[in-house]
Amino acid sequence: MTILAETPLGDAPAGRGYTHRGRWLAAAIVLLAVSFVGGLVIGSRDLPLSALWAVALGAGDVETTAILFEQRIPRTVIAVMGGAALAVAGVLIQGHTRNPLADPGLLGVTAGSSLCVVVAIAFFGASTPAGYLWFAFAGAAIAAIVVTTVGRLAGGRRDSSPATLVLAGTAVSAILSAVSGVILLLSSSTLDLFRFWTVGSLSGVRDLSVLLPAFACIVVGLVVAIGHSSTLDALSMGDDTARSLGRNLGTSRGVGLTAVTLLVGGAVACCGSLGFVGLIAPHAVRAMVGPGHRWLVPFSAVVGGILVVIADIIGRVVLHPTELPVGVVLAMVGTPFFLFMVVRIRKARA
Amino acid sequence: MPSPTPLRRNIVLAIASIGASALLLSGCSSAAAPSGATGATRTVDTVLGEAVVPEQIDSVIVLEGRRDTDIVLALELPLVGFPGRDVSDGYDIEAPLTELLDAAIADGAEELFLVDEVNIEAIAQKAPTIVVSRSTEIVPIKDQLDALTTVVAIGNQAETTWQEDLLTVGEATGTTAKAEELIAAYDARVLEIQTTYAEQIASTKVVPLEYSSEKSDVGGGRLQSIVLADVGVLPAEAFAEALSRPNENNVEFSPEQTLTAYDDADAILAFVTTAETWAAKDKDDLWTALPAVIDGQVVRADRMSHDGGPITAMYILDKLEELYQGV
Numbered sequence: 001m002t003i004l005a006e007t008p009l010g011d012a013p014a015g016r017g018y019t020h021r022g023r024w025l026a027a028a029i030v031l032l033a034v035s036f037v038g039g040l041v042i043g044s045r046d047l048p049l050s051a052l053w054a055v056a057l058g059a060g061d062v063e064t065t066a067i068l069f070e071q072r073i074p075r076t077v078i079a080v081m082g083g084a085a086l087a088v089a090g091v092l093i094q095g096h097t098r099n100p101l102a103d104p105g106l107l108g109v110t111a112g113s114s115l116c117v118v119v120a121i122a123f124f125g126a127s128t129p130a131g132y133l134w135f136a137f138a139g140a141a142i143a144a145i146v147v148t149t150v151g152r153l154a155g156g157r158r159d160s161s162p163a164t165l166v167l168a169g170t171a172v173s174a175i176l177s178a179v180s181g182v183i184l185l186l187s188s189s190t191l192d193l194f195r196f197w198t199v200g201s202l203s204g205v206r207d208l209s210v211l212l213p214a215f216a217c218i219v220v221g222l223v224v225a226i227g228h229s230s231t232l233d234a235l236s237m238g239d240d241t242a243r244s245l246g247r248n249l250g251t252s253r254g255v256g257l258t259a260v261t262l263l264v265g266g267a268v269a270c271c272g273s274l275g276f277v278g279l280i281a282p283h284a285v286r287a288m289v290g291p292g293h294r295w296l297v298p299f300s301a302v303v304g305g306i307l308v309v310i311a312d313i314i315g316r317v318v319l320h321p322t323e324l325p326v327g328v329v330l331a332m333v334g335t336p337f338f339l340f341m342v343v344r345i346r347k348a349r350a
Numbered sequence: 351m352p353s354p355t356p357l358r359r360n361i362v363l364a365i366a367s368i369g370a371s372a373l374l375l376s377g378c379s380s381a382a383a384p385s386g387a388t389g390a391t392r393t394v395d396t397v398l399g400e401a402v403v404p405e406q407i408d409s410v411i412v413l414e415g416r417r418d419t420d421i422v423l424a425l426e427l428p429l430v431g432f433p434g435r436d437v438s439d440g441y442d443i444e445a446p447l448t449e450l451l452d453a454a455i456a457d458g459a460e461e462l463f464l465v466d467e468v469n470i471e472a473i474a475q476k477a478p479t480i481v482v483s484r485s486t487e488i489v490p491i492k493d494q495l496d497a498l499t500t501v502v503a504i505g506n507q508a509e510t511t512w513q514e515d516l517l518t519v520g521e522a523t524g525t526t527a528k529a530e531e532l533i534a535a536y537d538a539r540v541l542e543i544q545t546t547y548a549e550q551i552a553s554t555k556v557v558p559l560e561y562s563s564e565k566s567d568v569g570g571g572r573l574q575s576i577v578l579a580d581v582g583v584l585p586a587e588a589f590a591e592a593l594s595r596p597n598e599n600n601v602e603f604s605p606e607q608t609l610t611a612y613d614d615a616d617a618i619l620a621f622v623t624t625a626e627t628w629a630a631k632d633k634d635d636l637w638t639a640l641p642a643v644i645d646g647q648v649v650r651a652d653r654m655s656h657d658g659g660p661i662t663a664m665y666i667l668d669k670l671e672e673l674y675q676g677v
Contacts, residue, residue, distance in 0.1 A: 044607060062609075063609045070635055070636070126626075186464070186467075203563075203604060203605055207633070316606075321611075322603065322604055
């Protein structure tokens with residue numbers, strides 16, 4: 001049906017074997033480590049490496065210590081976690097909908113998070129990430145439940161087909177976005193605060209301990225997604241084939257959407273609404289290791305983390321002395337990539 | 351012809367009701383006819399050209415909510431409508447205009463719309479003698495406002511000083527003497543502070559900055575900066591840079607640069623609007639490492655004092671005096 005199922009499941013593209021994929025994964029992990037170090041070393045305030053090293057030895061000055069521990073380490077950790085979560089959520093959604101251009105926004109999960117954050121700002125006075133945290137997560141969960149329910153009702157059976165899921169997600173997204181729009185229209189100050197959240201930003205002093213619940217959700221979501229890999233492989237061959245392979249479609253969709261909710265809810269609570277990660281990372285990884293989800297899921301997590309960390313580093317230096325939000329950098333890279341994907345997929349189908 | 355079904359009847363009734371409501375509403379709107387400049391008038395030059403203003407000012411509406419409201423309240427004009435502040439703005443400290451605005455509300459003034467969301471129908475309903483506001487708010491709806499009432503446009507920060515705007519509105523409303531009195535009071539207060547705190551002014555580097563979790567910035571065109579410059583404060587480096595380009599963007603710094611940007615400041619006038627942000631700054635080690643913060647030389651205001659007229663200017667002088675008293 002789509003290019004996701006064109007290559008035999010679990011295999012890399014022709015000529016690419018286990019060693020080949022292992023090398024790519026090792027390279028990606030090294031790049032993640034390098035970009036993580038880059039996230040600690042590069043910033044809008046120039047700090048000499050000697051000063052950073054002094055901090056590592058416990059003899060750093062106040063400024064370097066504060067920048068490192070209150071800003072660079074937290075934001076880099078958040079970038080890795082958020083990027084990994086959104087990338088894997090993209091893999092799950094693309095697998096369940098068998099739509100290569102699907103991303104976490106397609107199932108209404110992001111719109112649900114956004115609406116609840118708007119409500120938190122407008123009616124509960126939240127103005128910091130700690131204040132948004134549970135609202136973002138609750139929004140993602142509510143939207144996922146509504147989409148699943150509507151998808152099932154529309155499908156008229158125990159499980160929702162990919163088409164009904166996408167339609168339900170689109171409709172629910174439209175409604176939630178409209179409600180968010182009304183609230184934002186009536187409250188310009190909410191729009192001001194929401195603007196920062198919706199573009200995705202990692203700047204400012206972040207208390208990682210506040211975000212631990214979100215990290216826990218992401219970790220659980222990643223574990224569920226990895227365990228869900230073989231089901232995704234089965235689903236990519238079509239519902240009937242998956243059923244004949246012994247998969248319960250209703251349960252599979254439920255597990256998949258639960259993982260997506262945990263991942264997206266956790267990610268948006270940490271770093272706002274970052275677009276395109278769930279689209280770019282899985283496709284880049286497929287080009288390297290093929291469509292088998294056993295590799296695709298963990299590999300996408302690593303690449304998603306790399307993407308967001310590098311985008312954040314670019315955002316820190318490109319408008320010196322101020323910063324460009326990471327979401328804006330991702331959008332600038334993601335939009336051309338999305339268009340490239342559309343053209344590539346059309347050519348592949350032709 | 352078959353008789354209409356109940357559903358059709360309901361639809362027809364609904365349409366008829368909507369039509370009737372629309373007619374009623376339009377009737378309400380047209381009832382609030384433009385007051386026009388009938389009878390004796392004054393002619394005044396504004397930033398948007400000449401305005402013919404009735405001599406008798408019975409009611410005034412403002413659109414922006416800071417400089418225009420400040421001037422109208424300071425001149426003791428009969429304010430009947432003003433823009434409301436969104437509750438979710440989270441204003442934590444009392445604004446300079448709160449007391450006088452409360453008094454105006456007690457006299458019948460009403461919040462007609464939210465800031466930046468001017469409602470023409472609400473203005474028409476009030477049929478004010480004049481509308482006073484910044485040109486920025488007036489220009490997009492000038493034709494509609496002109497059809498309703500007389501518009502007295504004042505400038506924005508880049509166009510005119512608050513003193514010039516005060517005199518414009520004073521001339522338009524026959525309160526020039528009061529306007530001159532307010533300006534003289536401000537000048538006298540500036541002189542008083544310059545005299546009383548001459549030593550502190552000469553030795554204390556000051557920066558008026560806005561702080562948030564995402565960034566901090568200093569605006570050279572903000573009213574606080576203008577008032578501080580009037581007093582002749584010794585500017586910290588970031589403030590000096592902002593003053594050198596008052597009509598350009600604010601001088602912004604990322605959170606990582608908080609310490610380097612303001613470490614030369616001996617005293618900080620900090621504009622922090624919400625209680626949450628004010629509390630969060632204490633967890634920012636770069637903020638708490640600032641010499642001015644360590645010495646306790648920080649006085650708080652909020653974004654409501656970024657712009658204004660004589661009342662807000664005097665409020666900023668109060669804050670500055672509070673700052674120098676602690677030095």
